Amino acid sequence: MKKIVFYISFLLLVLVGFSSFGQERKKLEKKHKKIKNEIKQINNLLFKAKKEKGNALDDLKDLSQKISARERLIETIRLETKQLSKEIQANEQQLEKNNSELKKLKKDYSDMVVKTNKNRSQQSKTLFLLSSESFYQAYKRLKYMQQYNDYRKKQGENIIVKSTEIKKFNDSLIQKRKSKESLISDEKSQKKEIESDKKNQESLVSKIKKQEKKYKRDLQKKIKEDKRITARIDKLIRAVIAKANKGKKTTKKASSGFVLNAAEKKLLASFEQNKGRLPWPVKGIITRRYGVQPHPTFSGIKINSPGLHIVTKSNTDAKCIFNGKVLALQSQSGGKKSVLIQHGNYISAYNNLENVYVKKGAILKTGDKVGKVFTDKVSGKTKLLFVLFKNTAKLNPAKWIRTN
Structure with a gap:
């Protein structure tokens, strides 16, 4: 036994x-x-x-x-x-x-x-x-x-x-x-x-x-341009929040964040419940991650990325990551455009678009097409800059979208 x-x-x-x-x-x-x-x-x-x-x-x-x-x-x-x-x-x-x-x-x-x-x-x-x-x-x-x-x-x-x-x-x-x-x-x-x-x-x-000096000059110029675009988007967000809160009873300062109604609060809760499971705005690879990071070639130079740089196929459409309302549209240099979508007090921003398919105030669902991503003729790359905000504070989008 x-x-x-x-x-x-x-x-x-x-x-x-x-x-x-x-x-x-x-x-x-x-x-x-x-x-x-x-x-x-x-x-x-x-x-x-x-x-x-x-x-x-x-x-x-x-x-x-x-x-x-x-x-x-x-x-x-x-x-x-x-x-x-x-x-x-x-x-x-x-x-x-x-x-x-x-x-x-x-x-x-x-x-x-x-x-x-x-x-x-x-x-x-x-x-x-x-x-x-x-x-x-x-x-x-x-x-x-x-x-x-x-x-x-x-x-x-x-x-x-x-x-x-x-x-x-x-x-x-x-x-x-x-x-x-x-x-x-x-x-x-x-x-x-x-x-x-x-x-x-x-x-x-x-x-x-x-040609180190030349490349450094070009890089600094590009960093300044990125900062300028980021500042414009930040300013736009503060303005649209203030406009959205106008006339609403609140003790908050107008620029501190959205004052939400019952439906918007429900959408906000649903958005937060889906953290880590949200779809990618485009299929592709991340070539630059969120946050301050050292430049991969030049020591002493740091890059502050407001979001994720995602390279995708040419003629690709960026898609809405969650139900929401088109908060604002913005034109950038070189004819490129940005679309901001509100999800409660969260905002998803789709930058570097060639064409836009939506209008301000439009109600979108998860997966709806937002616009066609711009393809750079010099580099040949089709790249979306995807940024995520909670009110005016930037977040790391990689923590919200699902892992591939």
Whole structure:
């Protein structure tokens, strides 16, 4: 009985171990797939766009992003390979144990068959029963023969079950070894790609250094333009909040935030409940994240991004992330436009639009088209600047939209 309990406990531990291995590897496989898709998007959106004139600074930033993604992919592949090695080792140990058990089962079965064949004849069975001293003894002998036959049958079935288990473990082992070989091959391929990318990176760094002053001047000019656009949007938001609150009874200052009615408060609560699950305004990749960050090339220069810079396919329409009302439209330099949508006391801003499909005051639903995203002829990129506010305070949109 103790042996049976020990065997069952051991089997449960093995099954739990394999389940744990499998779950961990599934997570890594999911991450692997996600990063590969990210690299594919980077290639399609950042490197296949038609450019009238290349900018080494932008090209370097794009290349650095791709290298970073490949490095993350290689690390994930290494973890997958390590996990597979553990699974293979566990499979081999279990296979060895199963083979040992099968060998013992076959030996026991063989010994049983030999013993049975010595007294195989029907006559010997009849004599064994007839030689009983009492009916009770004859009954006991008959039950014994039945139990013996059942046990022999059970042993035969156990051999078949154990053989099937071994075949499954063998098949699994073969598949895992193939997967491991595939991962090792993938890792080598990614390393070659990184070597090529890093050579191009060095070439771009060298080119930038030769004209460092020019690139720095252009960068500072761009930073000033971004600040100017951000300031205009901030000013517009303060103005529309003041206008929205005009005539409403409140002790708040007009510029401190929206004064909401019952319906707007309900919308606000619904918006907040969906934090982390809101849809992306466009499908694409984030090339610049929210907040203050050091410039990837020039030390000492910091960039303050008011939102997410998302590069997408050309001719893409930005979509409303949640039910709301068009609060304001604004024109920017170069014919570009911005749309601000109110969701209670939250505002989603869609900047760098070429065309706008909505009018001020329009009621929109989640997924409604807001406008066509502008494609820069020089860089060839189609990029949306997506900003999120709570009243006048900027928020990190990445915390509100769902992870891809």
